[in-house]
Every structure is written in structure tokens, then in C-alpha cells.
Amino acid sequence: MATKTYLEAIRDGIHEEMQRDERVFIMGEDVGAKGGVFGVTDGLQKEFGELRVMDSPLAESCIVGVAIGAAMNGMRPIAEIQFQDFIMPAVDQIVSEAAKIRYRSNNDWSCPMVIRAPFGGGVHGALYHSQSIEAMFCHVPGLRVVVPSTPHDAKGMIVAALRDPDPVLYFEHKRAYRAIKGEVPDGDYTVPLGSAAVVREGDDIAVFSYGMMVHTALEAAEKLAADGFSCEVVDLRSLRPLDREAIVRSASKCGKVLIVQEANLAVSVASEVAAIVAEDCFDSLDAPVMRLGGPEIPAMPYSPPLEHYYLVTPDKVERKLRDLAAY
Amino acid sequence: MATKTYLEAIRDGIHEEMQRDERVFIMGEDVGAKGGVFGVTDGLQKEFGELRVMDSPLAESCIVGVAIGAAMNGMRPIAEIQFQDFIMPAVDQIVSEAAKIRYRSNNDWSCPMVIRAPFGGGVHGALYHSQSIEAMFCHVPGLRVVVPSTPHDAKGMIVAALRDPDPVLYFEHKRAYRAIKGEVPDGDYTVPLGSAAVVREGDDIAVFSYGMMVHTALEAAEKLAADGFSCEVVDLRSLRPLDREAIVRSASKCGKVLIVQEANLAVSVASEVAAIVAEDCFDSLDAPVMRLGGPEIPAMPYSPPLEHYYLVTPDKVERKLRDLAAY
Amino acid sequence: MAVTKTTASRKQATLDAETLRAMYRNMLRSRLLDERMWVLNRQGRAPFWISGIGHEAVQVAFAMNLRSGEDWAAPYYRDLALTLVLGMTPKDQLLSVLQRADDPNSGGRQMPAHYGCRRYNIITTGSPVGTQLLHACGIALAARMRGEDTVTFTSIGEGGTSGGDFHEALNFAATHKLAVLFVVENNGFAISVPWEKQMPTRDVADRAKAYGIPGVKVDGGDAIACYKAAREAVERARHGDGPTLIEAKVVRLTSHSSDDDQRRYRTAEVIEAEKAQDGLLRFRAQLEELGVLTAGDADEMRAELLLELDKAQEEAEAAPLPEPESALLHVLAEDLR
Amino acid sequence: MAVTKTTASRKQATLDAETLRAMYRNMLRSRLLDERMWVLNRQGRAPFWISGIGHEAVQVAFAMNLRSGEDWAAPYYRDLALTLVLGMTPKDQLLSVLQRADDPNSGGRQMPAHYGCRRYNIITTGSPVGTQLLHACGIALAARMRGEDTVTFTSIGEGGTSGGDFHEALNFAATHKLAVLFVVENNGFAISVPWEKQMPTRDVADRAKAYGIPGVKVDGGDAIACYKAAREAVERARHGDGPTLIEAKVVRLTSHSSDDDQRRYRTAEVIEAEKAQDGLLRFRAQLEELGVLTAGDADEMRAELLLELDKAQEEAEAAPLPEPESALLHVLAEDLR
């Protein structure tokens, strides 16, 4: 076991899987000599060559569409989208094609591929390099959507995604890349897709979150612990499908629920978690379900006062938790 | 007042607004001589000419992107997408551009336009002519999303949409086109965007729905009335923004809530309505929130047994209502 | 790089009688099946049909130049004839049009004419126009990575060439010299929209110039010219010389689909006049003239094919519909619900 | 239809000294501001900058041929020089780079170089590459509907020409003969990806052939050639003869942006060699040779522009940041929250 950054863990997972499985290749803008705009694919082209680490044209529909074709012809492509914000031109290929290939062919064809993209803000990325728009894909049957929050999960889940027989959207929080470090086992392991993880046990309030916000939630939970309130923090990890059992278990146990995400709330992952709780935990709830997320504005602005206003900070989480505790 | 179909009401609204306002024009596939694949624009090209009722190339990004540019240069375009299923290639223009134009320019620019598309199933449309994917857009700040369910609202809301200063997605249920008839006032009127309507008053269960499903819910409510249970049926009409006050009012009054939609449930409009109820109606709830929607499959299949299996029918709604009534 | 026009005469010599007869038979087989689909639709037994009538020659030409099960196809909805030559059967397609569980394309989940069959490397196709062109590039890229000499056929109508994926696919295939055959079946209409409202130049083959690849224009009603154009393009791709854009000028001898009525946007005279361009009739006349086919041969062929078709229809009609709950299957491999 | 090459010599005669000096001044003004942005970035006062250094000539050429406030522009992020000629000021752009509330482009909401200003008909631009080309078509269509003779400028890098919107826009503009000027600033790189991996032909101007419109290739380091190419294309558009695709071969004399380090993917020699192609240096030498500008004139101009710049920076730095809660404003007209 070594301590690694979130970014290194992703790279390690890709690297090892490319060594193990010749079918794995990467395609995306600047993934080659530059190693990606964040450095995730740094060094891979040197090792695996220009075909397996391919700089694509600036055309996201092309990146995903070509990956789909290659997947149908036996490969295991990684389609890298430079920023989640720029996945939009590929939505048709993702939602109309990748998500429906197994179903529409009645299981004759499948589409095993991974689409990676960095998301999230707090890095002076402004309106188009800060978004969290995973909710749009979490509605779509036929897709898996995952977001690791630790280096351990980042590696285990990228490997699991590459071995999964269906299309997986793997979103990486760009602030986590270098800020989050942790123990990463050497060698081969996977973290199952579709399962949440309790990252802190507690009895009073269940906090559901994903991505960078898990760390924010943990920070806030720590503060409440000092005052004798114990929060159970659940890292959703898989956003489609959600781990319904894990959600119901922690919500029922605690009786109070806070959902924290960076994205705006309307019709989002937080909505679905709240709905699951409202459906399945009626008898155990001691307080209204609460949600905390970004404001209902088109995206995170650039200027520091505006960007900071947007962000879900440990303070804001703490305030919500205290409201809930006091209920 | 005359009795008209839902389709005629939409056409009337467009027709009258085109007569009143020279800036309004329509662009889309087959909107001209053919009058659209369902006949919504029938006769309009003859009256307004080829520029104001323009057959576009088969390119949805083009249709929406051109409309955005025209809107910025003073026009009031209607971009018609032939089926909601085919809106995907235009998602970048809708989500990255139209939705963010006012915000990103700090109110210097705006994008007053309407994107119309038929949605929904039960017409042998199979996987790509039956979808209900409005949820993807309901997450996106900067957009309005509306779905009328009656001819009265269809006309009043298309006119309101055309006079709204921001981009409006106006989704039409294709089964309603000819199946739903109703009174439509002559001449000029609007139905405000952003407001829900109580279409049946009741005290026991609040049923929230939109589009064709409002009629399905009403049918089921009628059956329960025979047994002495009174359902309040709320037509959401505006899916972004949701009319939070109306939702809370009816849910609090009844204490029991069923949400009915044709779309699959995960991360959908139904999720958000459930979340609002879970947040704001904790003290008045007498039962778990219930949701009824399409199954979590990529889309509605073609073969009749499969299509029928997908559909949310009055029977299914009735069963859910009885479960809730018995709780 | 120039747009080349291939004429029938130049290549007649190179096709033997057997090939010519097989070609005719393939076209006729598709036509008869296609006509049967319309009958089923008009009888109310098939809610939808979208036809390949008038488009057969170029499809048959390409399919006969592919190695079935080894080469790949990413077709579009008018490619009935192509699927039959590659190995699918009239019964397969009747199962689809009748929405039966055993439909190999989709198990009755998709509309008919949404072709797909792994056995013959025909990828699954959906309704969104144009997406398949990029899949074809990915397929060819995978073949390149494994060092295979397979080629990938993909097709689209001229209307579809206005969409972004057309451009992204040609750009990518040309940049990487991939073994993709881009076939545009240009019938002059996208449903009701005539070509003049879709694109600035009459010839889709011109679009090849943007990518520095050969753009070939061929009369899609001239079966022999189609065959030769297909053979050349397939050879070029197989030998590593990259993609070709082939435009076949075809006629859509029906309405867009069973839901459309073309009399709303075309005059009766124009519709009538196009019938004279029917490639099947022209090919038959040509073969009779060449002495490759007698009127008797042709009638016999037709009778034999009708027999096959009747039997296929009988079997398809007897096949079961899907079970309702099977709608939940195959969302993901693990059948998550 | 052919790709035409315009050379400087042919059109020198047609430009008067005043125009030439104005052109030089416009280029220099943009260059000095651009260099200042880099300084602010390196000083840690501007988190991000993306430069137009090396691209100025073609931008200035087009802007000088537009009627500011009447014609339209849908630019991209390297078009600093264009915005200045159209009427925006160094202070405007400094307000943006310093994220101030009064930034006219976006009120500090967007990264710098996301230009937009209604007063000068410069539409708001976001980050997604390529979308603006379709907006330009819509703007031109609206002008056509109202019978106006305005033209619309739009620009993009060569990398952006691989995307679907490029194709859809050229196809639409050409089909309807819209008054749009499509300017591609080809610097040979999309961030780190060289043109050979983006596209199959060296010249983006070739793409015009797919649409039957003029494709013009011009040396983007030759200011006079750019001016002439711009004037011709603008005249063509204004007279109803439709769109032109103009490719300016430019050099990106900086890394892609302040977040990039081009030494990761380009050798020091190549980077050094490109400096010789700097259009600003070449233009100055040319003007001195033509006797239009003396070394003294040039230095005076520089001093005067630096003065303007210092004052602008001072004012911009004194301007307030936005109020935090103002982040909620202007989502919709009614400020729905």
C-alpha cells in the first residue's frame, strides 16, 4: 500500500488495466503528448503508443461514437471528455446509442466502454469548467454513472468500470485530483459498481453525498461530533443505479437525513435520494428530509465572490446539520 | 369558445401569434408542405411563406443553434424537433447555449425562443418515437420546461411561451394530439408559465401529474370517488420551475401523495416532487410518498405486449391509489 | 480526389453471367419481400413499414462485395436488400415487422427496418439518423488495431449528410485512412424536404473534397455500375487506401414510410415519372438484352422466391409475441431492475 | 469555388497610408494589451488568460471592414483584437481578466476572452467550441428576414472545424446564401494536438468545396493580404452573394493558455522559429519599407498606447468585485430563484 493522489490512483488503474488487457485503449483530446489537461494520462502514450492512446479531433460526438463502434467490435475503449461541461455534443451518442445498444438488440450486441470526464468547481473554472451535470445521465436506463471520492475507490472503480460489460460514465472531481490523497492497494482489485459505502458510522443524522462533497460532509460531521451529535456519512459512489438498500438502511437507522451535493438540486441525484427516503422510510423519519446543493443558477461563476457564493462549504453543511439536529 | 383537439389548439396559438407578431417564425424538419409529421403546422407555410415556415436540413443542432442566433437578433423563433427522442443532437445548443445566454452575459443578451417537440408513447412508436426524456432538461437552470395537458392550456401556454423573454421547451404529448378535445377560448389569452393547476379538488390523496397522465389520473380518481375516496389531481403543467407552493398546498391538505408520470422514475420530475414533499410537508404526511412511472428500461418497446407492459394505465394508478387510501 | 462518374458500359465485360443473375435475384428477393411488407401494413397486421423499394441495386452491389460475417455493416433503415444478401432471411424481417419475440434484429422491441444481427456483423441500429457512421469508424479502428483486413460498410440518406455526425465521421475516417465505405443513398428527399432545402450542391459526392478522399457518384438504378463502384471502393479500403464516399442516385418509389403520404408534397406526374427509373426493371431489361436472363428464367425465379416468402410469412405469423415482463430484460448485462 | 490565394502585392496599391497606419495601430494596441494580460497572470492577479498573440492581423482586417454596431460578430476566444476594433476598450477587457462587476462581457461571470457586448453587436460567447457558427447563421437569417444588408462575422480555430456544428453551419449558410463570414484562424494546433491528427487535409479552405462556396486561404501574418481578403468577402456577403470560408494561416506565439505549457509537445526550435512569422513585426517592416511608418512614428504610437493601457489598468484595478449574492441574478428575466 502506498499513499497516492486521487489522480495517480486513476492513472494507476488505467495503466495496469492497459497492461493486462490489450483491448483497452484511450481516445480523447490532448490525451497523448500532453497527458491530458490535468495529467491523468501522463506517460501512457509513451508506453502504449499512438494507437492505444489516441489524440482525437476536437469532436465529442466523434470520440464517443467511435468508442461505441470499437466496443461493438471487441475493444474496451476509454473515451475521455476533457471537461464534463463539454460532454453535451456527445449526449446523442451516449443516451440514444450507448445506453440502448444492449436493450434494443435484445442482448445481441453490447457496448462495454468507459466515458471519463472531470467535473465540479472551486478551481476558478468559471461557467464551463466547473459544472456538475451528472444528473442528466442518472435518469437514463442503460447507463451506469459512478463518482469515486477516494484514491482507493478511484482505482478500484476505474478497473471495475473497464471490466463491466456495459457503458459506464466515470466522473472525476477535478478538485480532488491533487487535493485528495489516500492509501491505494498495489496491484489488482476492484470496487463493485452499484454499491454505496458508509465512510463514517453514526446514529443521529444520515448524510448522503458523493465526490468532493463527501469530504466536505466528513469535515462538518467532525464538528458536530465535538458537540455529541453523531453523523453517518454515506458515499453514494454509484449514482446510477443508486444503492437503494444502503440509503434506506442508513436513513432508517438515523431517522434524520441530509443530502449534500455540489450540483443544483432540481431534478437531481439529491431529489432521487430524497424520494427514496420519502417512499421507504416513512415510519422511521424524525424530521423533514433536507437537501443542500448549489443554487439554481446555470453554472458556477468565475469571479471569486461569486464562485465562493456557489460552493457548498463545510460551514454550510454544518449549519444544515445543526438545523436537523435541533429539529 | 369552440371544442378543439389539443393539436388544433397548439396550431391556433401559433397561427394567431404569427399573425400578431412578425418576429415569430418556425423552423424544423418537414414543417412546410407536409405540415409536420403530425400536422401541427399544417397550412402555415401557405399563409406565411417559406421563410417564416422553413423546412430545415436534418440537423437538430442546426435547428436550435440557428434559432438561438435569430433570437439574439430580435426574432422569436419556434424550433420544432420532430420527436423529443431526436432532441439529443441539440442538447449542447440547448443546455450550453440557450440556457446560459442571459446569465453568462450578465443580462446583456437574452434568448427568447420556443423549442417544441412531441413526446410520450402508446402510439406504436417503439424505442425512438415514444420517449419521455423531459427530466434531463428539468435539471437545467436557465430553461423553462412546460407540458400542457388540455387544449385550453395548450393554446394559452404556447402563446405565453412565445411572449416569454427566455428559452422555453414546450413538450406536446403525441397521444393527446387527437385524443384530447376541449373548450378553447377564441382570440388572445395566455396561461402563465410556472403555475400548476388543480384540475380536480379532493381531500384524501393528492395526485401530481402532467401531460397525458393527468387524464389517466383523473380516470383513476373517478373510480375511487365511487368508493368515497376523494383525490385532488394537480396538473403540474410547468416542470421547470415546478410550482412548489401548489405542490406543498395540495400535499399538506391531503396528507397522502401519489406522483404519476410516463417517464421512468430515477432522477426525474417525480423525484423532485417527492423531494419537495419530503422537505416541506413532514408534519402533514399520513403515509409514505408514492410514485408511479414507467419501468427503468431504456425506452418503450414496439411489440404490443411490451408496449402495454410499459404504459402507466388507469388500472395501475387506481391500484396505487387504493394502496395509499388503505394506508 | 475528383468526383468520378462510373458508367455501366465500362464494366459490363468484367461481370460474369452468374454474378449478374445472382445480383438480379438478390434485388428481386428484396423487392418481393418489401412489397409483402406493404401488404401486411395495408392489411393492418404491421403498424409500420419503411421501404427500400428503388434503393436495391446499390445495396446488393455492396453486400455482394463484402465477406459476410467477417466484414462489417452499419446500415440504415432502407437497407433491406443488403441484410438479405449478408445472410438475414425474409423470415427474420417478417418476424420483425410482425413484432415477434424471435425477431433477430431486436426481439420485437424496435420498429421494423432497424436492422442488426451479430451473426453477420450487422451492428444494431436505432432511429437517430447519422450516429451509425461514427460506429463504422470505431469498428474500422478496432480492426486496424488488431491488424485485420476487414472493411466496414455504412450508409445513410442524403438528408442525413446535413448532420454533424456525418462530418465528424468522414473527417475521422479520412484522417486515419480507415477502411470504411460511406454509401449515401440519395433519393432527393428527406421525408418531404427536397434536396435543395437540405444542401447547397446537388451532388453529395462533392462533400468528399472536404476530406481529400475519393467521392464517387453512381447511378443507383444501374446495377452493374453500382457493382463496379462497390468493388473498387471495397478493394481500395481493403488494401489500406482509406475510405470512399459513394453517392448512389436512387429513387424512393414509395412514400417515406407507411405513415407518410407523399402526394402532400409531390405531384402525381413526378411520382409517376420516377417509376421509369426503377433499377429492377432496368436491370431485367438489360440482362435480357445481354442474353443473361430470359423472360422464362425471371418468371421462374420470381415464383421460387414467392414460395420462399409465403413459407416465411406462414412461419413468422405462427411465431409467438414476446412475454410482457420480458420488457424488463437486457437493460444491463446483469439485468438490473 | 476554387481555393484562391491572395498575395500581398496585388492589393498594396489599393490601401491608403491612413488605413495602413490604423491597421498597424490596431494590431499593436491589441498586442500590448495581450502582453499585459500575461503579466497580470504571472503576477498572480489574473488566474487565467488565453491569448490572441500572433492572430491579430486577420482579426483587425475583418473588424476594419465591418460596420461596428450594425454588422454582427460571433467571435471566439482569440479575437481580442477584433473586439477592440469594434469598439470595446482595453479597460473593458481588463475588467474581465480581473473579474470585476463592471466587466461588460459577463460581469466577471465568465473566464476572460469569452467576449460579448450588445452595444457593438458582439454576441455573448461561451466556452463550447463551435456553437457560435450556428448562431451566426441565425443572426444572418434574421437580417435576411428583415431585409437588412448587414453581415455577420464568425470565427473559430482549425481544431473546431472537426466538430459537427462547423459542418451544420456551413451547410445551412451555403444552402440559404446567408451573409456570414466564416473565418478559421488556423494555428496548426488544438491545444497540443497538431493538425495532422485533427483533419486529413492541410488546408481548412478545402472544406469550402463541400458547400460550393468560396474557400480563401490567406497568410495570417500578411496584414495587407488579410485586409484585402476581408474586404472581398465582406463585399460578397453584403451584396447577397453568400458566405465565404476564409482560412488565415496564423501562428500561436504563446502556449494554448496560461494553464498550458507548450514545451510538453513542441520543441524549443519550432517555437523559436515561429516567432519570425509574427505578423506584427512583418507588418512594421513592410510599412517602414513602404514609407508609411517611420521608426519614430511607431515608437510614439507605442508610447501613447501604453499610456492608455496604464490608465485602463489603474481604473480596472480600482473597480469593485461583484456582490456575492448577485450570483443569483439574471437566470431568467424575472430572476426566478
Ligand SMILES: Cc1ncc(C[n+]2csc(CCOP(=O)(O)OP(=O)(O)O)c2C)c(N)n1
Ligand atoms: C436525428 C434524427 N432526426 C430526425 C429523424 C426523423 N427522420 C427519420 S427519417 C428522416 C428523413 C431522412 O432522410 P434521408 O436521410 O434523405 O433518408 P431517406 O429516408 O430519404 O432514405 C427523418 C427526418 C430521425 N430519425 N433522426
Ligand SMILES: Cc1ncc(C[n+]2csc(CCOP(=O)(O)OP(=O)(O)O)c2C)c(N)n1
Ligand atoms: C466542445 C469543446 N470541447 C473541448 C473544449 C476544450 N478546448 C478549448 S480550446 C481547445 C482547442 C481549440 O483548438 P482550435 O480550435 O484549433 O483553436 P485555437 O485554440 O488553436 O485557436 C479545446 C480542446 C472546448 N472548449 N469545447
Ligand SMILES: [Mg+2]
Ligand atoms: Mg433521402
Ligand SMILES: [Mg+2]
Ligand atoms: Mg488551432
